Amino acid sequence: MDAEDRREQDTAHPRELEDLRARVSGTIVEPDDPLYDDARRVWNGMVDARPLAVVRAGSVADVDPVLSLAQHTGLPLAVRGGGHGVAGHGTVEGGIVLDLGALRRVDVDPASRLVTVEPGATLADVDRATNPHGLAVPLGVVSATGVAGLTLGGGVGWLTRSDGLTLDHLVAADVVTGTREHLHADARHNPDLFWGLRGGGGNFGVVTSFTFRARELPVPVLGANLFYRREKWRGALRAFARWTADLPDAMNSIASVLSLLPGFGLGEDPVLILGAAWVSPDTEEGLRLLERLRAEAPPDEEEVGPVEWPAWQSALDELFPKGSRAYWKNAALPALTDEVLDVLVGLASEISWYGTGFDLHHMGGFFGRVPAGATAFPNRSARYWLNVYGYWQDPAEDARLTAFARRVHAAVEPFTESGQYVNFLGAEHGAASPEAARQAYGERTHARLVALKDRFDPGNVLRRNHNIPPSSS
Structure with missing residues (x-):
């Protein structure tokens, strides 16, 4: 994209962005903002995208209006939790970034061993909250990793043999789907969506809350x-x-x-x-x-x-x-x-x-x-x-x-x-290469995931990921 295209991009959809600014509690960072270069960066330095705007969410209530904007304008949407994914899906050229990184609260109930985590939390945030209780959620191997992306894709780490993947300890999730339904998913409520969230990535919605069951852990x-x-x-x-x-x-x-x-x-x-x-x-x-x-x-x-x-x-x-x-x-x-x-x-x-x-x-x-x-x-x-x-x-x-x-x-x-x-999976296996997802999951699992995509995100609003396109695309 040359300089003239970028200037045109940067001035596109001004009314929609102003409307969004009035509807969110967080901040909107645009290219003329001195914070822009920091806001647009993700962990992988090979990914150097210039989004139209980065919405730094102030609460989970900011998710819905951002999804609405993406649906209404057709602008590409990237959803960022911890921002640590190697594929760099937490940013997007010429689109909107929904940055949930400030939402990092972790609540621990030691009696039930239930741990409720906001979507911007990192492994370090969770370990810091659970360790004083002699508990741990099975997570990854680098503490700066975001819990959201780790969980939605799997969660291979230091407790995989003893306790399985991070997603094996997910007991509930609150989700704003690609169709903007606000759903609670667990083994009894929306079990098909709950199945897809555990491994299917961010293809079906934006998870606004994760609830895990922790394990007791020897200290040290x-x-x-x-x-x-x-x-x-x-x-x-x-x-x-x-x-x-x-x-x-x-x-x-x-x-x-x-x-x-x-x-x-x-x-x-x-x-x-x-x-x-x-x-x-x-x-x-x-x-x-x-x-x-x-x-x-x-x-x-x-x-x-x-x-x-x-x-x-x-x-x-x-x-x-x-x-x-x-x-x-x-x-x-x-x-x-x-x-x-x-x-x-x-x-x-x-x-x-x-x-x-x-x-x-x-x-x-x-x-x-x-x-x-x-x-x-x-x-x-x-x-x-x-x-x-x-x-x-x-x-x-x-x-x-x-x-x-x-x-x-x-x-x-x-x-x-x-x-x-x-x-x-590295950066070349992204939205431009949906065949990579088919190969990753295998035909049977992929077919189930496509059926969920048809139900919860038929417009493929959430496509900045290892994408599972709806059957209509």
Whole structure:
């Protein structure tokens, strides 16, 4: 878009924006506002859109008039919660951004273990509220992540084996649908919508309130990070594959290869980290299990001991600062065979730069016992979930580092199962590529999601996402 087009865009729909200003309690930031550049930014620095206006909601009551404006004008709408999604769907060129980031209240009822969360809250907000009660909602792995997007797409994190996905703990949601119905969704009320919200992303409405059932959590938990230099990677990953074959649910683990910042004291070369969080009060059993792994694959360095849950959840935050240029790919794996590990180690051995790597999330446990089709999450049988990621700052590196992630994904594809985790999909899998959603969910789940789209957003107002178009489009 050239400068003349942008000037025309910036002066379009002045009456509608003035009307909206009178109807919302929050603020509207337009291109001539000194706050505009900050307001339009999302976490992924590769996404550089210039919206017509950013509506910073002052309350959930601001959702309805913004949806009304988008319907009336046809302007593209982006809905932003925490704004941390790698695909950058929280902003849109020439449209309206509904920014819910100021709505971060978290209410905890310790007796019922129910946690009610506003749509702008982050993982850190929830952990800060629940930890004093010895409770935790299963969430992700970086505390700046927004709860809304994480939940609607799935929620893979440090409690996946012991407790499942974040969406498995969602018990109710209040929603303003694409048709502007105000609905409460749970197992008894609007159960079809409730099913779709748990994995189908933001395709059906704007969730204004999430209610989760938390789990009791040992305070502190037992955390472990075993560090391996390059020459030990293959042996350590093979040991990890054997170790994870028969673990109890309470042992959650992730294997990662990446370069750490100098402050971690492990040098500039990439390292393999076998990370584990044991969430049972039987600490001795957790230590015995970790010793079994350590004995088979002695680490070069290690950190093992009690840790407060919020500290564990935020330990890697500084690796992923806002504004990083980022690209991700993911795959569901039935097993860590020698062939898979050889591929991963071979490609990871090429890494010579900070910010790119992969995680192998050990699945199974509670996650795998949720029946297929009980939620819209696409695959419950995968034993491991691979996330290949890149983070960098220099735009000149965009082509090289996105190509690396694609190359790793292509190399493991012969060994994968069906299904893609939409929260791990990069920017090219957006509204312009609805076929990506079909491939991510599979035909049966996708067909159910299309039926919900026809019911709750037939005009596809909510299309700035991993989009499921209505059947009429």
